[in-house]
Amino acid sequence: MTALLSAPSPERRAVLSLRIRLFAAATITYNLIEAVVALWAGGVAHSSALIGFGLDSVIEVSSALALSWQFSAKDPERREHLTLRIIAVSFFALAAFVTVDAVRALTGGEEAQHSTPGIVIAALSLAIMPVLSWAQRRAGRELGSRTAVADSKQTLLCTYLSAVLLVGLVLNSALGWWWADAGAALVIAGIAVREGINAWRGEACCAGCASDNKPAPVVVALGTKPADR
Numbered sequence: 001m002t003a004l005l006s007a008p009s010p011e012r013r014a015v016l017s018l019r020i021r022l023f024a025a026a027t028i029t030y031n032l033i034e035a036v037v038a039l040w041a042g043g044v045a046h047s048s049a050l051i052g053f054g055l056d057s058v059i060e061v062s063s064a065l066a067l068s069w070q071f072s073a074k075d076p077e078r079r080e081h082l083t084l085r086i087i088a089v090s091f092f093a094l095a096a097f098v099t100v101d102a103v104r105a106l107t108g109g110e111e112a113q114h115s116t117p118g119i120v121i122a123a124l125s126l127a128i129m130p131v132l133s134w135a136q137r138r139a140g141r142e143l144g145s146r147t148a149v150a151d152s153k154q155t156l157l158c159t160y161l162s163a164v165l166l167v168g169l170v171l172n173s174a175l176g177w178w179w180a181d182a183g184a185a186l187v188i189a190g191i192a193v194r195e196g197i198n199a200w201r202g203e204a205c206c207a208g209c210a211s212d213n214k215p216a217p218v219v220v221a222l223g224t225k226p227a228d229r
Contacts, residue, residue, distance in 0.1 A: 012142075013143060017071050017076065020067065020071055020136065020148045021067075021072070023135060023139065023152075024064040024067045027061075027064040027136075027155055028064045028068075030128065031058075031060045031061045031158075032057075035055075035057035036054075037054075038050050039051060039054035039055070044113075045113040045115035045118060046105075047113070047115055048098065048112065048181055048185040049165050049168045049169070049181045049184040050165065050181075051101060052094070052097070052102070052161075052185045052188045053122070053161055053162075053188065055094050055097060056094055060154055060158060062090055063087045063090055063150075063151050063154050067151045069083070070147055071148075080146055081202070084147055084150060084200070087199045088197070091192045091199065092192075092193065092196045094188075094189070096189075098186075098188055098192070099186065099189045102183075102185035102186045105185075106182045112172055112181035112182070113172075119166065119170065122162045122166040122169060123166060125158055125162040126162040126166060133155035133156040136151065136152040146202055150199045153195060153199075157191060157192070160191060161191070165184055168180045168183065
């Protein structure tokens with residue numbers, strides 16, 4: 001019996017492309033708010049982790065804009081390689097800045113202070129970002145778009161960063177562990193480097209699809225004999 005992997009119909013591809021653009025618009029809107037709050041709160045509290053989190057929000061906006069630009073074309077696949085490069089470079093820039101700022105804080109910079117706005121924005125992101133990432137990744141996988149999956153992983157990264165940030169801020173506020181803030185920032189930088197490498201290699205889609213538990217749909221050609229093995 002001959003089995004062929006099915007692909008989305010042109011109509012379905014149009015729906016998925018529109019859906020991805022809407023997810024990108026939602027990401028841009030939320031992350032602009034997140035960036036403003038985190039950068040302001042980080043500056044007030046001298047928090048390397050909050051500043052790094054805010055910069056990650058700026059990078060997520062640039063990534064979502066790049067994704068919107070890609071899917072505004074009639075043939076989005078032609079822009080995929082460049083879009084992946086933009087996402088990767090954004091990750092590397094974030095990692096470099098946050099690392100320098102965290103090391104400066106650990107080696108004699110100002111100690112991070114308590115930040116209620118920082119704790120609130122980290123908790124909100126921890127609740128919102130997983131849902132947005134899942135929806136975008138699902139559409140990207142069905143469409144077979146590496147950039148959509150890469151951007152969804154960047155959104156998912158925000159979830160991890162939110163958790164790390166929240167732990168660092170709470171430890172600093174509750175126990176006075178100011179170094180936990182810088183430690184959280186270094187964790188953020190390390191995760192950003194890993195995701196940047198994956199995006200540069202274009203591995204985001206394959207790695208994500210391989211983890212899917214659902215088998216790909218197949219179209220079976222009826223009336224054919226089983227293939228010899």
